[in-house]
Amino acid sequence: MNASSPTTIDVTLGERSYPVWIGRGLLGDSTRWRARLRGRHALVVSNTTVAPLYLERVAQGLAGLAWASFQLDDGEAHKSFANVERVLEALAKLGATRDACVIALGGGVVGDLAGFSAACWMRGIDFIQMPTTLLAMVDSSVGGKTGVNLPAGKNLVGAFHQPRAVVADIDTLATLPDREYRAGLAEVVKGAAIGDEPFFAWLEAHADALAARDEAAVIEAIARKVAYKAGVVARDETEQGERALLNLGHTFGHALETAGRYTTLLHGEGVAVGMLLAARLSERLDMSAAADTARLQRLLVRIGLPVAIPPGMDAEQLLALMRLDKKNTAGTLRLILWCGIGKAEIVAGVNENDVLAVLREATA
Numbered sequence: 400m401n402a403s404s405p406t407t408i409d410v411t412l413g414e415r416s417y418p419v420w421i422g423r424g425l426l427g428d429s430t431r432w433r434a435r436l437r438g439r440h441a442l443v444v445s446n447t448t449v450a451p452l453y454l455e456r457v458a459q460g461l462a463g464l465a466w467a468s469f470q471l472d473d474g475e476a477h478k479s480f481a482n483v484e485r486v487l488e489a490l491a492k493l494g495a496t497r498d499a500c501v502i503a504l505g506g507g508v509v510g511d512l513a514g515f516s517a518a519c520w521m522r523g524i525d526f527i528q529m530p531t532t533l534l535a536m537v538d539s540s541v542g543g544k545t546g547v548n549l550p551a552g553k554n555l556v557g558a559f560h561q562p563r564a565v566v567a568d569i570d571t572l573a574t575l576p577d578r579e580y581r582a583g584l585a586e587v588v589k590g591a592a593i594g595d596e597p598f599f600a601w602l603e604a605h606a607d608a609l610a611a612r613d614e615a616a617v618i619e620a621i622a623r624k625v626a627y628k629a630g631v632v633a634r635d636e637t638e639q640g641e642r643a644l645l646n647l648g649h650t651f652g653h654a655l656e657t658a659g660r661y662t663t664l665l666h667g668e669g670v671a672v673g674m675l676l677a678a679r680l681s682e683r684l685d686m687s688a689a690a691d692t693a694r695l696q697r698l699l700v701r702i703g704l705p706v707a708i709p710p711g712m713d714a715e716q717l718l719a720l721m722r723l724d725k726k727n728t729a730g731t732l733r734l735i736l737w738c739g740i741g742k743a744e745i746v747a748g749v750n751e752n753d754v755l756a757v758l759r760e761a762t763a
């Protein structure tokens with residue numbers, strides 16, 4: 400495959416739409432993405448790991464523009480309000496006007512923070528997502544959720560702000576560590592588990608090819624997950640209903656990530672464990688069968704994802720963190736529960752004692 404034939408999926412939001420390009424050589428071949436820039440200012444936001452690897456490829460496409468780059472320190476702990484302020488200061492220093500564009504070059508941390516900064520600067524300017532992790536390609540770069548963490552919890556501050564384009568250059572995956580790659584697969588499994596039974600079966604059949612990073616399998620997995628998510632986002636851009644299903648495993652997962660101070664579990668790993676906890680809770684509430692939970696666990700294990708709560712975490716502490724989840728209403732837990740492969744439901748007023756029982760069993 401070359402840069403002239405990417406797989407393209409359009410995310411359509413009423414009258415608007417933007418492309419997600421998936422393929423090889425896309426960063427260095429700027430013909431497509433450069434045409435999405437409207438003004439003469441661009442700020443590339445990246446981090447200290449990704450910029451040395453890939454900034455040069457993007458820089459070539461920015462020739463002739465007034466542009467600068469800003470590098471975050473690496474890690475989830477840097478998805479912070481303080482860094483948003485630093486990005487905004489970099490935009491001010493660049494003299495960025497309303498037609499400026501922020502380019503997010505990196506994983507989901509960079510994408511969420513850069514996108515939120517773009518949403519804030521002059522009440523909203525363009526941004527382009529250039530995801531360089533599998534997780535960012537299949538999930539965070541698509542759909543317009545942007546934001547940062549607070550010490551109290553994940554993603555507590557943010558905005559819906561859609562990108563102008565998503566440039567998923569799979570060449571960048573060559574340098575992605577295996578653990579990060581596997582974490583990205585968790586969000587692929589999630590999409591299939593929520594709403595696409597045939598895709599789940601395909602993942603089971605291609606688990607070995609995916610673990611070996613077979614190129615055709617990787618591109619198909621990215622494209623199928625992005626197409627699934629694009630459909631959900633098109634129907635419910637701002638999470639008034641159906642979109643909340645994309646949060647399967649996340650109320651548990653975010654609590655696990657936060658409890659581990661963002662160093663114990665990666666986001667995708669938290670989602671993997673979180674999905675299993677959600678599955679067990681669903682079984683307890685007679686919404687799903689043990690056989691489905693076992694099938695989900697088998698696939699996650701084959702991919703090499705964790706399926707247990709890390710040692711030292713406490714059930715009560717996790718429940719307290721879950722109480723701050725954004726989906727909750729009227730002071731009660733509102734969770735995404737699982738009804739077996741390919742089906743999930745939003746359930747309000749979940750009894751905390753049931754959640755605690757599942758957490759206690761998993762932390763015992």
Ligand SMILES: NC(=O)c1ccc[n+]([C@@H]2O[C@H](COP(=O)([O-])OP(=O)(O)OC[C@H]3O[C@@H](n4cnc5c(N)ncnc54)[C@H](O)[C@@H]3O)[C@@H](O)[C@H]2O)c1
Nearest residue numbers: 448506507508509531532534535538539544571574575666
């Ligand atoms: N907005 C959304 O819809 C959405 C969806 C899913 C996840 N998220 C968020 O995304 C974040 C997780 O994203 P992530 O898993 O990409 O983590 P990340 O951004 O921390 O990237 C993972 C690691 O890989 C490194 N890296 C990135 N690209 C690389 C490359 N090509 N080669 C080598 N190293 C590379 C990074 O420097 C980092 O160390 C979380 O904050 C999560 O909340 C958001």
Ligand SMILES: O=C(O)C(=O)C[C@@H](O)[C@H](O)[C@H](O)COP(=O)(O)O
Nearest residue numbers: 538542544553554642645646649725
């Ligand atoms: O796009 C969505 O909607 C998602 O929920 C995707 C999730 O995988 C992602 O982790 C998202 O950041 C979670 O958002 P939050 O609303 O729970 O903060």
Ligand SMILES: [Zn+2]
Nearest residue numbers: 586649666670
């Ligand atoms: Zn997620």
